[in-house]
Amino acid sequence: MTTIVRHMDELAPVTDTQTIERHNISPEEYERIRSILGRAPNLVELGVFSVMWSEHCSYKSSRKHLRLFPTSGPQVIQGPGENAGVVDIGDGDVVVFKMESHNHPSYIEPYQGAATGVGGILRDIFTMGARPVASLDSLRFGAVTHHKTRYLLDGVVSGVAGYGNCMGVPTVGGELVFDRCYNSNCLVNVFNLGLARGDAIFKGKAEGAGNPIMYVGAKTGRDGIHGATMASEEFDETSEQRRPTVQVGDPFTEKRLLEACLELFKTDYVVGIQDMGAAGLTSSSMEMASRAGTGIEMDLARVPRREKGMTAYEIMLSESQERMLLVARKGTEEKVAAIFHKWGLNADVVGHVTRDGMARISDGGKVVVNIPAAPLSDQAPVYDRPAAPPADLAVRQELDLDELHQPVDLTATLLEMIGSPNLCLREWVWRQYDHQVRTNTVQKPGSDAAVIRVKGTTKAVAMSVDCNARYCWLDPYEGGKQAVAEAARNVACSGATPLAITDCLNFGSPERPDVMWSFIRAIEGMSEACRALDTPVVSGNVSFYNQTGDDPIRPTPTVGAVGLLREVDKLVGQFYRNEGDLIILIGETFPEIGGSEYLSVIHGIERGAPPKTNLTAEAALIKTLIRLADERAVSSMHDLSDGGLAVALAESALPPSGGGFGFHVKVNTGLRPDVALFSESQGRALISCPPDKLERIVEIIADAGLPGEVIGRVTTSEASITINDAPTVSTTVAALHSRWSGALPKLMGGGAVGH
Amino acid sequence: MKFAVIEFPGSNCDHDFYHAAKHALGCETRFVWHQERDLSGFDVVILPGGFSFGDYLRAGAIARFSPIMAEVARHAKRGGYVLGVCNGFQILTEAGLLPGALTLNHGRKFICADMRLRVETANSFVTRGLEKGRVITVPIAHMEGRYIADEGTLRRLNGDDRVLLRYCDGQGAVTDQANPNGAAENIAGILSEGRNVAGMMPHPERVVEKALGGEDGLLILNSILSRAA
Numbered sequence: 001m002t003t004i005v006r007h008m009d010e011l012a013p014v015t016d017t018q019t020i021e022r023h024n025i026s027p028e029e030y031e032r033i034r035s036i037l038g039r040a041p042n043l044v045e046l047g048v049f050s051v052m053w054s055e056h057c058s059y060k061s062s063r064k065h066l067r068l069f070p071t072s073g074p075q076v077i078q079g080p081g082e083n084a085g086v087v088d089i090g091d092g093d094v095v096v097f098k099m100e101s102h103n104h105p106s107y108i109e110p111y112q113g114a115a116t117g118v119g120g121i122l123r124d125i126f127t128m129g130a131r132p133v134a135s136l137d138s139l140r141f142g143a144v145t146h147h148k149t150r151y152l153l154d155g156v157v158s159g160v161a162g163y164g165n166c167m168g169v170p171t172v173g174g175e176l177v178f179d180r181c182y183n184s185n186c187l188v189n190v191f192n193l194g195l196a197r198g199d200a201i202f203k204g205k206a207e208g209a210g211n212p213i214m215y216v217g218a219k220t221g222r223d224g225i226h227g228a229t230m231a232s233e234e235f236d237e238t239s240e241q242r243r244p245t246v247q248v249g250d251p252f253t254e255k256r257l258l259e260a261c262l263e264l265f266k267t268d269y270v271v272g273i274q275d276m277g278a279a280g281l282t283s284s285s286m287e288m289a290s291r292a293g294t295g296i297e298m299d300l301a302r303v304p305r306r307e308k309g310m311t312a313y314e315i316m317l318s319e320s321q322e323r324m325l326l327v328a329r330k331g332t333e334e335k336v337a338a339i340f341h342k343w344g345l346n347a348d349v350v351g352h353v354t355r356d357g358m359a360r361i362s363d364g365g366k367v368v369v370n371i372p373a374a375p376l377s378d379q380a381p382v383y384d385r386p387a388a389p390p391a392d393l394a395v396r397q398e399l400d401l402d403e404l405h406q407p408v409d410l411t412a413t414l415l416e417m418i419g420s421p422n423l424c425l426r427e428w429v430w431r432q433y434d435h436q437v438r439t440n441t442v443q444k445p446g447s448d449a450a451v452i453r454v455k456g457t458t459k460a461v462a463m464s465v466d467c468n469a470r471y472c473w474l475d476p477y478e479g480g481k482q483a484v485a486e487a488a489r490n491v492a493c494s495g496a497t498p499l500a501i502t503d504c505l506n507f508g509s510p511e512r513p514d515v516m517w518s519f520i521r522a523i524e525g526m527s528e529a530c531r532a533l534d535t536p537v538v539s540g541n542v543s544f545y546n547q548t549g550d551d552p553i554r555p556t557p558t559v560g561a562v563g564l565l566r567e568v569d570k571l572v573g574q575f576y577r578n579e580g581d582l583i584i585l586i587g588e589t590f591p592e593i594g595g596s597e598y599l600s601v602i603h604g605i606e607r608g609a610p611p612k613t614n615l616t617a618e619a620a621l622i623k624t625l626i627r628l629a630d631e632r633a634v635s636s637m638h639d640l641s642d643g644g645l646a647v648a649l650a651e652s653a654l655p656p657s658g659g660g661f662g663f664h665v666k667v668n669t670g671l672r673p674d675v676a677l678f679s680e681s682q683g684r685a686l687i688s689c690p691p692d693k694l695e696r697i698v699e700i701i702a703d704a705g706l707p708g709e710v711i712g713r714v715t716t717s718e719a720s721i722t723i724n725d726a727p728t729v730s731t732t733v734a735a736l737h738s739r740w741s742g743a744l745p746k747l748m749g750g751g752a753v754g755h
Numbered sequence: 756m757k758f759a760v761i762e763f764p765g766s767n768c769d770h771d772f773y774h775a776a777k778h779a780l781g782c783e784t785r786f787v788w789h790q791e792r793d794l795s796g797f798d799v800v801i802l803p804g805g806f807s808f809g810d811y812l813r814a815g816a817i818a819r820f821s822p823i824m825a826e827v828a829r830h831a832k833r834g835g836y837v838l839g840v841c842n843g844f845q846i847l848t849e850a851g852l853l854p855g856a857l858t859l860n861h862g863r864k865f866i867c868a869d870m871r872l873r874v875e876t877a878n879s880f881v882t883r884g885l886e887k888g889r890v891i892t893v894p895i896a897h898m899e900g901r902y903i904a905d906e907g908t909l910r911r912l913n914g915d916d917r918v919l920l921r922y923c924d925g926q927g928a929v930t931d932q933a934n935p936n937g938a939a940e941n942i943a944g945i946l947s948e949g950r951n952v953a954g955m956m957p958h959p960e961r962v963v964e965k966a967l968g969g970e971d972g973l974l975i976l977n978s979i980l981s982r983a984a
Contacts, residue, residue, distance in 0.1 A: 432867070
């Protein structure tokens, strides 16, 4: 598109349908632009509207439904609408967090796409005045056998590592899922959390007429022009030609930008600040003016550039990375600049705040944009797109257990399960991430939740990102509920109290009624769970158009939950710690095998009704886990999810660093053995404890009205399960470890790695 | 003892070392910006890990031209202690204060993992609290940590007892399997001729508290404090 528009007169009114269509502006939207301006837009203005009203920036298809989310609570200091959400963790400390997708660019150029995804979310956090202290990444790729999977996974992990490691922000956890629905659309969602003081939060507001607008950070180039528009379209066979629309990251510049901004925030020079992310200078300037109800005047001739001959259109729409726009208090310009110069960065006054509500942008004397700022955001189109359940939904949910043959050897089944692509050890990934820098990581990757301590306090923050897209495909309402419940449960398994969530809603084209229906149902499910578990949504991101041709991804509403552990020394991990400890299962197991990992891995079937999440029981379980940790009653706590009881028993025996304990468990059940072992009923957790704590634990569980049962004890190396007195699984920790740890390196062709 | 933690643009373990020196060791500690030119009054100079100047060109290649580096060299010449960890080690080799070079890991990937290290000499300011042959566990986190040097240098390092640490297995055996990055002779850390400049790829500052998964880093840091060399 840029090559075409470079030959056009930027200031002439645009009326031809071809140019309008190329900007993804519908005839109705064009009419709305005309009525806001009282005239036809010129090319630069059309570009501004095009990115501001793109799905990616305007949330035009999702906004109506996002209002369903609960977003407030006594713990919430800043909900959705700013660069990131802010949540109180007591004593004046706050956590600032958000999750962002960078799916489309990562598929086209995996290293840079993922790297700049990390860069973007980090800027969202430190723009608010917080120091980013932990990242998690939620990654989804196609089938392991698909020819692009290995290339994409390798590139994305290297990109996350390359940027995050250089920034000195540890990547402390995440998830990695393979599913053929992502063959042509991978998902790269990155979560980041920062720490700040509650009285030192900065917002993206251009307040105070006459205050200078300063451009800081890297120079502007032609990279990433129309990236936001690309993220608002589905892929077709020409998508790979869009590599030039992917930005290139420079983590060293961003590291300096981070340190300079944090140094600046200690002063009182800043009025408002906003990062230049999607839609670059356009969205940062327009959003800041719109939030403050002010206007802005800017001269593009003062914008530092790294390429010659850039047009106003290109400068406004460039998505060059590592840039910020800030409004300073009048008279402090030189002091602000001095801080950025110390870090070797540009800081230039490019304009000032005005009173008249207009965004008036000139390029060396001639006005190239003259748009009322508020209507650009307020009057952005909102669509209530048609929604209808997928035609084959009933077929998807059909499952007859009786037609499912039972494996003869359930030991072999368990080994196959834990060596399968979605359950095996992920160390190949996190070994490439610096997960220890800043020396706060008290729960390393590989446990239910990642936990970082807050230096100078007794507190720690637990985080988990989760989603089961198969469940969401089978029943988006239940899937949405489950994603929130699992993320919160994981956080609680560390002993922390879940406080709030962020999300990344990854879906296909909203123009498809079945996608739209899934989207709405998932939000309804998530909202109900957020209310029941008292975890409001404080920030988030919608990524539509994750589809190629007619093939959308499965609905993937990824949830990132954050919790507070008041006393870090009460932290609990998921691994058995003492031989002879008792193993207790909390919660009830139902014959819920629909959409399970077992069904997929062992039987090659992805059907049935997914497990139902009973939110009352889930809330009670979460409270119980927190209480058990608080009373220091348990040695380990582990959530039951993918793979059910048998996989959870094995996972607790497999600390990534080696040297775990085994288990000897006896289950009495009316269920089929394979169902008892691999059912994915929600609201369950596995704990281990010294025998002398049993009495107290039984009391606590009974208090909560939950079923709980001693099912076995921790052993040295034996790993066995007996069902109704019949030995069903009989193996060793070493055998489990070998299958579990060998799978991913083998897949990635790396062979053994030294340790 | 008074510690200086040098900060280059792109350093990112500066705060970690500051925290370790100040709170775990209880020593007076100060950050020193790379453009400063004075290290008088400091006993120990720390070049921390990170990506100074983005590791552009080569890790450490640009940092060695920072004004403070001339002062670091003078401090070393005076016999003062200098410890470079990870990127700091890379800078020290680039600056010629330690021999050899650190190159791209054999596996071409960043590695962050706990390593078993065998103490090769107790005759140094960073290992004097330890016995030769002792196995400690300290993490590495690097992409360019493969130590290489010409044969003569390796011979001198061995002959002069200047190899500090080698990657080993749990039993202390120095094997290829235990070598994470392809370093020559599994070398993880070395000393200068004068024995007062040390460089190591592992991060002792990351394991100074039980909460962080280990305290073996304290064995190294406490060695600096014990004067009984």
